[in-house]
Amino acid sequence: SMRISSHKTAISRNNFSRPIQVALANQLFPDNTSFFDYGCGKGDDIRALKSIGHEASGWDPVHKPKTKLKKADVVNIGYVVNVIEDQEERIDAVRKAYDLANKVLIVSARLIFEIRKNNHRPYKDGFLTSRKTFQKFYTHEELKDFIDSTLSVNPMPGGPGVFFIFKDESLKSEFEANRYRRRPIAHFKLNADDLFEENKAILQPIIDFLLRRGRLPDDLEVSNVKKIKEKFGNVKRAFSLIGRVLKQSDWTEVEKERSEDLLIYLGLTKFTGRPTISNLPKDVQLDIKAFFGSYREACKQADELLFSAGNQSLINKACEDAPCGKLIYDALYVHESSLPKLSPIIRIYEGCARNYIGEVEGANIIKLHRLKPKVSYL
Known part of the structure; x- marks a missing residue:
C-alpha cells in the first residue's frame, strides 16, 4: 500500500486556528475553561490559549504521542478527519474526542472549495497532494452528516466547515440565544428628578440591566442587591423611582426588541432540538416569564414567526x-x-x-x- 506522510499536514501558526477563533468569538471559552486538542499538530492553539490564561493540553500521533488523553470542558479535533485516509479510523477519532469533552466538542474539516486540482490526484475517497499527504475535502452538509451519523447528535454550525457539538444543554441554549440577541442601545434619556439623582449610583446597575434585557432583574442578577434592599426594600420599589425618570416609550421599545430576539432564538431551536425550559439558562427562563407569561406561549408565538x-x-x-x-x-x-x-x-x-x-x-x-x-x- 502507498505510504502516506500524515506528519507533513501539521501547519505552524502564530495565532489561533480558525475553529478556535470561531469558538472564542462565540464565547465558548469563559474564564477557567479547560481545553484539550485531539490531533494538536505542533501545539500552536495550546500555547495561544495558555497565554490568555486557560488550562490547555493536547495529543498528536506524530508531534505529541506521549501525552495522555484527558477530559476537558472544550475539546477540539481541528482539521483531523480530513487527513485520515481510513474511514473507520476517522469515525474512531471523532468518538474518542467526543468522549473527552465535558461541555463542547469542536469538529472542523477542509471544504470542497479549497481543492487545488492542479497538484492533487484522486485517492480513496479524497486526494493525494504533491507532498504525499492525504486530504479529504467535504461539503458543509457532508461534514454535518458525518458528525451526525458518527455521534448520533445534531451539530451546531459555527461557520463553514466548523461545528460545535454540545454536551451541556444550558451552554448550547446560551450559544443560540446570544447569536440572535441585539446589542443594547447606548443609553436611556432620563427626565430630571432630584430624588433619583441622589440615588443614581445605587440605581445604575438596574438601569444597565433594563437596557440589556428589557425587564426587571432578579435579585441574583444585580451586583449591589444588598445596597438596593437596604435603601428601598426590594428591586421593584427601586424601579418605581427609576419609573419617575424613564420614558415609557424607551422602556416599551427595549421590551419589544428583547422579546423579538427571544422569539427568533426559540423559533430557530425548532431545527436544532428545542430544549425543555429547565435546560435553558436561568436568565432566559426569566426573560420568557416576563415577556410571554409561559414557555408554551413563547414557543407558540416563535413557531408562528418561523412558519411565516x-x-x-x-x-x-x-x-x-x-x-x-x-x-x-x-x-x-x-x-x-x-x-x-x-x-x-x-x-x-x-x-x-x-x-x-x-x-x-x-x-x-x-x-x-x-x-x-x-x-x-x-
Whole structure:
C-alpha cells in the first residue's frame, strides 16, 4: 500500500486556528475553561490559549504521542478527519474526542472549495497532494452528516466547515440565544428628578440591566442587591423611582426588541432540538416569564414567526417595507450591522440560513432574495 506522510499536514501558526477563533468569538471559552486538542499538530492553539490564561493540553500521533488523553470542558479535533485516509479510523477519532469533552466538542474539516486540482490526484475517497499527504475535502452538509451519523447528535454550525457539538444543554441554549440577541442601545434619556439623582449610583446597575434585557432583574442578577434592599426594600420599589425618570416609550421599545430576539432564538431551536425550559439558562427562563407569561406561549408565538418565514409573499412585502438596505427587483441587500433594524420575519428568514452555515467570516453584505427562499453572503 502507498505510504502516506500524515506528519507533513501539521501547519505552524502564530495565532489561533480558525475553529478556535470561531469558538472564542462565540464565547465558548469563559474564564477557567479547560481545553484539550485531539490531533494538536505542533501545539500552536495550546500555547495561544495558555497565554490568555486557560488550562490547555493536547495529543498528536506524530508531534505529541506521549501525552495522555484527558477530559476537558472544550475539546477540539481541528482539521483531523480530513487527513485520515481510513474511514473507520476517522469515525474512531471523532468518538474518542467526543468522549473527552465535558461541555463542547469542536469538529472542523477542509471544504470542497479549497481543492487545488492542479497538484492533487484522486485517492480513496479524497486526494493525494504533491507532498504525499492525504486530504479529504467535504461539503458543509457532508461534514454535518458525518458528525451526525458518527455521534448520533445534531451539530451546531459555527461557520463553514466548523461545528460545535454540545454536551451541556444550558451552554448550547446560551450559544443560540446570544447569536440572535441585539446589542443594547447606548443609553436611556432620563427626565430630571432630584430624588433619583441622589440615588443614581445605587440605581445604575438596574438601569444597565433594563437596557440589556428589557425587564426587571432578579435579585441574583444585580451586583449591589444588598445596597438596593437596604435603601428601598426590594428591586421593584427601586424601579418605581427609576419609573419617575424613564420614558415609557424607551422602556416599551427595549421590551419589544428583547422579546423579538427571544422569539427568533426559540423559533430557530425548532431545527436544532428545542430544549425543555429547565435546560435553558436561568436568565432566559426569566426573560420568557416576563415577556410571554409561559414557555408554551413563547414557543407558540416563535413557531408562528418561523412558519411565516416560509411564506415568500410575506418575505417580499417585508423586504419592500424594510427601513434600510438597497432594494432591487428580486432582492434586498443589507449590511450585516443593519440586520437588527429589520423586522422579525426577515431576521428569522436570515436566521434559517445562518442556522445552516454558521457565521461566514469576511462576509458583511447579506443578499435576501425576495422571490425565492435564498440568502447569500457577500
